[in-house]
Amino acid sequence: MAARYTLLFMTITIQLCLLLLVLLLPPYVHSVTFDIPRFEQGSNDIYYEGDAFPSVGAIDLTMDYYYRVGKATYAKPVHLWDSSSGQLTDFTTHFTFKIDILNYTTYGHGIAFFLAPVGYQIPPNSGGGFLGLLNTTNMASLSTNQLVMVEFDSFANPWDPKVRGKIKHGSKIYLLVGFPVCFVLILGGLVGWFVLKKRITTNNGREGNKIGVDLEKGALPRKFTYQELSLATNGFADSRRLGQGGSGLVYRGTLTDLGRMVAVKRVFTGSEHPESLFINEVKIISRLIHRNLVQFLGWCHERGEFLLVYEYMPNGSLDTHLFGNNSRHLLPWNFRYNIALGLASALHYLHEGVDQCVLHRDLKPANILLDMDFTARLGDFGIAKLVDTQLVSATTYPAGTPGYVAPEYQKDGKPNKSTDIFSFGVVALEIACGRRNGRSAELVKEVWSLYREGNILDAADDRLDTKFDTEEMTCLMMVGLWCTHPVADRRPSTGQVIQFLKFEAAVPELPSITHDGPVIPVLTQLSLDSVTHDHGLFRYATG
Numbered sequence: 382m383a384a385r386y387t388l389l390f391m392t393i394t395i396q397l398c399l400l401l402l403v404l405l406l407p408p409y410v411h412s413v414t415f416d417i418p419r420f421e422q423g424s425n426d427i428y429y430e431g432d433a434f435p436s437v438g439a440i441d442l443t444m445d446y447y448y449r450v451g452k453a454t455y456a457k458p459v460h461l462w463d464s465s466s467g468q469l470t471d472f473t474t475h476f477t478f479k480i481d482i483l484n485y486t487t488y489g490h491g492i493a494f495f496l497a498p499v500g501y502q503i504p505p506n507s508g509g510g511f512l513g514l515l516n517t518t519n520m521a522s523l524s525t526n527q528l529v530m531v532e533f534d535s536f537a538n539p540w541d542p543k544v545r546g547k548i549k550h551g552s553k554i555y556l557l558v559g560f561p562v563c564f565v566l567i568l569g570g571l572v573g574w575f576v577l578k579k580r581i582t583t584n585n586g587r588e589g590n591k592i593g594v595d596l597e598k599g600a601l602p603r604k605f606t607y608q609e610l611s612l613a614t615n616g617f618a619d620s621r622r623l624g625q626g627g628s629g630l631v632y633r634g635t636l637t638d639l640g641r642m643v644a645v646k647r648v649f650t651g652s653e654h655p656e657s658l659f660i661n662e663v664k665i666i667s668r669l670i671h672r673n674l675v676q677f678l679g680w681c682h683e684r685g686e687f688l689l690v691y692e693y694m695p696n697g698s699l700d701t702h703l704f705g706n707n708s709r710h711l712l713p714w715n716f717r718y719n720i721a722l723g724l725a726s727a728l729h730y731l732h733e734g735v736d737q738c739v740l741h742r743d744l745k746p747a748n749i750l751l752d753m754d755f756t757a758r759l760g761d762f763g764i765a766k767l768v769d770t771q772l773v774s775a776t777t778y779p780a781g782t783p784g785y786v787a788p789e790y791q792k793d794g795k796p797n798k799s800t801d802i803f804s805f806g807v808v809a810l811e812i813a814c815g816r817r818n819g820r821s822a823e824l825v826k827e828v829w830s831l832y833r834e835g836n837i838l839d840a841a842d843d844r845l846d847t848k849f850d851t852e853e854m855t856c857l858m859m860v861g862l863w864c865t866h867p868v869a870d871r872r873p874s875t876g877q878v879i880q881f882l883k884f885e886a887a888v889p890e891l892p893s894i895t896h897d898g899p900v901i902p903v904l905t906q907l908s909l910d911s912v913t914h915d916h917g918l919f920r921y922a923t924g
């Protein structure tokens with residue numbers, strides 16, 4: 382069959398362990414665990430055969446051609462059976478894949494997760510429905526082939542059983558593949574596990590009671606146990622650490638009952654008011670649902686730990702792609718522009734789309750995460766604030782990260798929507814220019830200087846090598862300059878930002894000394910009713 386078939390492996394986790402030891406006797410566990418959230422060129426973890434090759438953190442398995450085969454295999458042998466003791470090993474694997482038919486009506490035959498003897502090669506004439514693992518010769522003698530396969534079948538072959546199913550285009554499918562071969566061992570230790578669990582629960586009951594009462598008011602998704610999250614993160618191992626935020630460390634984990642990878646935030650217990658940070662983040666994020674926010678899955682407070690569970694973002698944070706010299710992580714322009722638009726959408730939802738306005742107060746690339754499709758997901762609500770827009774903001778100690786904090790907020794400590802808008806403007810300029818703003822706002826000053834000279838495109842990220850839409854680049858930098866206007870009430874609203882970025886309204890020209898000192902009152906108010914729309918020029922018109 383003619384096919385244009387692209388499969389992207391974004392994440393894979395395989396855990397091999399003796400089930401009895403993992404569940405019942407953690408101190409004596411001997412397990413093999415490896416996570417591969419990104420597939421990089423030059424790595425020795427994966428052996429590639431056929432068409433398969435690493436691409437942008439994923440694996441492209443097949444090429445745009447007929448009857449092709451690609452195979453990716455973990456490069457090291459995995460011990461599943463001990464011949465001396467007869468002991469079998471349990472394992473669980475999680476992986477994510479994407480099938481893109483690129484608007485063609487034909488497609489490939491499928492994808493298979495397989496176990497095979499060390500050194501197993503792609504047999505000849507094994508394309509199509511054989512998925513690169515079998516051919517007509519060894520298909521006739523399946524009993525002699527030491528292969529275990531779990532197939533996602535996208536085309537019915539004559540030997541396939543009849544299956545009736547229906548799925549919508551673009552749906553997400555989560556697969557949990559496991560082979561429980563030592564379940565008898567569980568029965569021998571259930572009593573011991575129950576006693577151990579009861580003792581731990583009793584010791585932590587008083588500790589979590591007060592916080593539990595406070596958090597129950599927030600309609601939380603789910604409460605996790607410490608044991609669940611410890612097992613999911615391999616005891617919060619350093620190898621699972623994804624990064625560090627302002628209020629805690631973040632670990633990658635796998636929750637087998639949910640069949641998905643997660644990010645577990647471990648709030649610093651040594652920080653000032655960790656309990657307040659924990660309750661604040663849970664209460665705010667648990668009431669928010671938006672495609673450009675990181676999905677909150679649950680929480681845990683046991684053993685003096687404050688743990689928050691979020692969906693795992695396989696492409697990490699925006700700062701790792703924007704800054705640095707790693708060309709393999711260079712974000713193409715269309716991704717960048719969509720990220721800026723997605724961030725504006727998230728901020729608009731926080732400011733205008735919920736009953737009580739939410740101020741994030743720490744917008745920066747490190748807190749903008751990217752999912753499998755590089756869609757922006759805003760996270761880290763540790764210092765976010767619920768406000769009543771009808772009341773004057775109370776004075777607080779300025780929160781946030783230097784370089785992203787509005788000047789008036791640094792002076793008076795009063796957060797509002799415009800202070801979030803300022804932070805968005807800095808991020809918009811960093812997305813366009815690929816450089817950090819810094820504590821002294823060097824980037825804002827540079828872009829403003831080039832704008833005054835009529836050479837604003839000279840500020841664009843050199844690494845893009847002019848491979849960007851000039852109107853979009855100009856628009857994003859103009860929006861960034863407006864959002865970082867030193868006078869708060871001259872900054873646009875989130876709704877205006879979205880309309881500018883969608884070219885539903887033209888971005889007004891900036892007053893000539895906007896970022897140089899006192900502002901000439903050319904624009905008394907930035908209003909969508911008083912701007913004209915021109916895709917090529919940005920003009921200001923009264924009316």
